[in-house]
Amino acid sequence: MSATRPAPTTSPVVPGLVAVVGFLVAVEVASGILQGYYTPVFSDIARHLGIRDADVNWFEAAQLVVSALVVPLLARLGDLWGHRQVLLLSTGVTALASWGVALAPGFTTFLVAWALQGFYVVWLPLEVAIIYRRTAGSGAQGRLTRRSAALLVAALELGVIAGALTSGALVTSMGVPLLLTLPAVAVSICFVVVGIGVAPTPPVATGRVDLRGFALVTLSIGLVMAGLILVRLQGPGSPLPWLVLVLGLASLWPFVRVQLRTPDPLIDVRLLATPAQWPVQLTAFLFGMSVLGAQIPLSTFARTDPAVTGYGLGASASFVSTLIGVYVVALVAGALSLPLTSRLLGTRGAMLVACLLVALGYGLFLPLHGSTAQTLLNMAIAGVGSGALVAALPAAAAAAAPPDRTGFVTGMTNTTKTIGGAIASSVFAIALAATGSIEGAEVGAAPLSGYLTVWAVCSATALVAAACLLVVPRDAFAD
Template sequence: MSAAIWRLVGFLAAVEIASGVLQGYYTPLFSDIAEHLSIADGDVNWFEAAQLMTAALAVPVLSRLGDLLGHRQVLLWATLVTALAGWGVALAGSFWAFLVAWAIQGVYTVWLPMEIAILHDRSADAPDQPALVRRGAALLVLALEVGVIAGALSAGALQPLWGMEAVLMVPAAATTIAFVAIWFGVRDTAAPVARGRLDLPGTGLLALALAGVLGGLVVVRLDGPGSPWAWLLLVLGLAVLAAFVRVERRSTSPLIDVDALAAPRMWPVQLAAALFGMSVLGAQIPLSTFARTDPAEAGYGLGVSAAAIANVIGLYVVCMAVGAMLSPLAARRLGVRGMLVGAAVLVALGYATFLPLHATLAHAMLAMGIAGIGSGALVAALPAAAAQAARVGATAEAAGLTNATKTIGGCVASALFAVALAATGSISDPGAGHAPLSGYLTVWSICAGSALLAALALARLPRDEHNLTTSPATLA
């Protein structure tokens, strides 16, 4: 890796550390945030739903703007918006102000795809461009996981010492520093090669489709699968999505090139990202509640403290970092396809381990360690593989779609898991008792099954390694 690329990765790593802080810092504080805002603990779930919906829409729109206007410019503006939203979160005096600011923070999910697009642009003349991008992506994911650990530890250390407003300023400050790092350390890349404009009709239809589908999934979580409103929203969302596909196919400047998504080098990556999202975004809360459940009361569970759960999460994050760093080496030894398939199989094996082994903390750490290695490799490699397979002028769009589809997969899993773990079939009655053990076994089975399906999808990538490393101009 050249000195210029090393320098670029170093400044972009500052952005990913901030991203990790955003993802790890708030988790230990949710109960304190609920008390700070004078809301019930259950209302915290609205934060997750609002941010996921924002991310699902923001990523494809901002990714397209990155291809049209410049990846560095969009990364800079997305970081500024996230920083301002972070300060809004810290200073919000009411639930609704906090919710709006929290939702806007979801634009940070476009950072990694935009950074990979920048690496792709800056290494265009290198003979080993795909390997350079994979190594750079692995280092960025390592920085992300460092940020997650630092954020979680900082929150736990500062919460007893500072007031809540001051505690909540830390992520905003980290994002502000990331903005400065981009401003001074990331120079403009070559002029954008994409032509056209932002597809406003397509953007509007996509927003309506996501509002319907994700809104329906939220209602499923709240009222269970028997709610007619949930199914109505889902059907309406899917109908609008079908209209979106028709509009995009006729557009001369589509928000998402749906025909390109059907290419043999693209659809397996995007489908795998959606399936992977079911475990990487959907399984953390079930893991936490299972671990905290007292086996003397429920007949299952680990009955451990919050500190022990933090150790499991810490192990998972460390293993993700290891997986990300090993992914370029595995790609050289096994080929890109072999590396991606192997990583997905590891995720499936990790969650499948929970099915027979779930009685002790050591069992949980073994399962999450295996899944973490595979997850880290996929987080780093899927956006890079999508960017490499993209047509000219669409690298950010392709990389960003892996995050968007991953988010949607997480939303689907979140709804399914909420139903599976509801003791009465509806999570609207939290006092009904512990979830059945069969619910947790269903969660682990879905995670393992979705990861295995992701592996099967990735196995459909071209066999010849050269096909994955050819210049993007030939991959339209």
């Protein structure tokens, strides 16, 4: 007979937890600046680099691919070396990449630096792992982790607001290169904060890094992304892109076989296949398609001039930053509501409702996208659900994992999320690159049919994610 777990009525006091969360909040503010600062000025960056709006999606796809590759590696290193040590390493790489984005002399350098910025994606999973280990033995480990994760996500979204409003306000008064130095400064400060304010954490696992597994997963993801790029370059009628895509998917089979035979695998396939893990990871993958893949299309749609194309909001960069601010307020509300909704509905129920809100918000874009008010309503609904999922996914994964695998599973939620976002960004780039009206093509605008495709995919994937969560055991994420 299994032992009955105590249900404390109040959260226990964990020494030093408030201070640790406070320093990590500063890290997430910097993360939010990275995620919000560029969005209002993507069209300005495109004009600065001499590329079309649709081609900006390839920047996002490249960054998400790098994130998808490095997150499982860094998450594993977090378990082996200590989560704070790897957090400091990834922050340093992100700071250097941010300076590379600001100082890039041309397209290729900008692309490489932008891709390397993707190291920041591991920050939140590592922070959740730090908090989860810090609260061990408290009797409310899962609950304290969810509450702390909600605060971290709220800080992240406040950083998004600050970044978006700042870039939107400054874009008309300074050139693009100077404008892009501010995120680099913020991340550099973040590096100092982690080094001074977060104490080193001991390793929680033994073993080695599975470099063979890393090479195989790199091959698989690389082939899939290469196939999507070839679809964009050669068109869907060419057989070569589909052959490369099939090879990429087929290469997952030897990867899984190798991981099952490896004592210390890069990706613990057996753990991910458990009933409490695979629905969470699949939900993260599907959620990444909307929360990451739809960012640039929403920005470029808002900047599109309806007087020229017949669709879009004709918004300035400063007004797009205001739209982002409203969306992020909804994200904060969703994140902060997670402890309450989890208590009322359970963690699984709260995540299920969040997925349905994301599906509803993007689904409403299909008939309602002709005015600013309609756009704000849709973004607010999707934002509440997205904020709750950003906070809930790593905490739920950690609660359903062995103690020596918390870094791995929290990192995997971001890995699968970024893979979903990378695939969606590539697909959306293909959809938005189709020729629209002659007038729209002349100004580099994407066709309305491409945007409708984006919103339909985001809504459908959220519905599928909700269906996946129905199979999770009800008590899978309990303390």
